[in-house]
Amino acid sequence: MTTVLIVDDQKLIRAGLRMLFESTDGLDVAAEASNGVEAVALSAELDPDVILMDLRMPGLDGIGATRQIVGSGRRARILVLTTFDDDEHLYPALAAGASGFVVKDTEPAELVRAVRRVAEGEMVFSPELLARVVDRAVTSGQAQAGAADDVSLTARERDVLALVAEGMSNAEIAQRLHLSITTVKTHVANLLSKTGADNRVRLAVYHLRRGSHPPLG
Known part of the structure; x- marks a missing residue:
């Protein structure tokens, strides 16, 4: 059973996600959080497998919460829920330790697959979001450090x-x-x-x- 912590400041979105996951075999909603502070506390208390994390929240936002949770050494993997036009927060969330991004209007079945893939250790990105994260990283120079310029590949x-x-x-x-x-x-x-x-x-x-x-x- 994969346990999921839902983090979003909109109650309606949390309710919809809870209904989706609780009607899906193999997924269980551990809890809901309405802000980053609650997310950090519930992550420490419940140790969920996956945290579905909104980015824009009052107080401690999703990036800050992700950074704290990942920095604490918790096993939870964080899948970010984002709007389609929220490019400026994507790479910072990745740098904070997020394991992927899905847009909020993703098809329910695709979202379930994304949660399962993240739980299995993969990084998950919709192709459109991945292209934009990569483009932003390349043009800003954010992602150039740490990778060799050229290596021999088969x-x-x-x-x-x-x-x-x-x-x-x-x-x-x-x-x-x-x-x-x-x-x-x-x-x-x-x-x-x-x-x-x-x-x-x-x-x-x-x-x-x-x-x-x-x-x-």
Whole structure:
């Protein structure tokens, strides 16, 4: 059972999310929080698997709450709920330790898949949001530190890198390239090690900076 803490300052949104998760097998709502301070306290008390975190809240916002929760060493992985035009907060939330972003008008089934993927250790981004986070990081220079300018990659590693940069999950990459998920995970781990990137967004930035090539399929 995956436990979820819902954090949003709008009661109606929290209620809708609770209904969705409680009607889904394998998901359980641990609690709700209306602001960042409550989120930090409930995370420490309940130790949920996933925290669905709003960014814009009064007092301690989602970025500050994410930073505190991640800094405390809690196991919870944080999936950010954002509006489509909230670009300025995306990279700071990632830098604070968020494991992904979904927009608030995401289809319910897609949101459930995102929660499950985050719980399994993946980073999750809708392709549109990933492209904008990467573009903002590259143009601002925020994500250039920590990744090698160029390294030697195998043909298959380049294929996997290109699909990571498209925002695909490990399962989607495996299906596209006719590989096992374990093999894809190994390739992603090798890419992180070789490039010095610490997450999939930085891999996408690296892909953009080194020049893309289409995956072989």
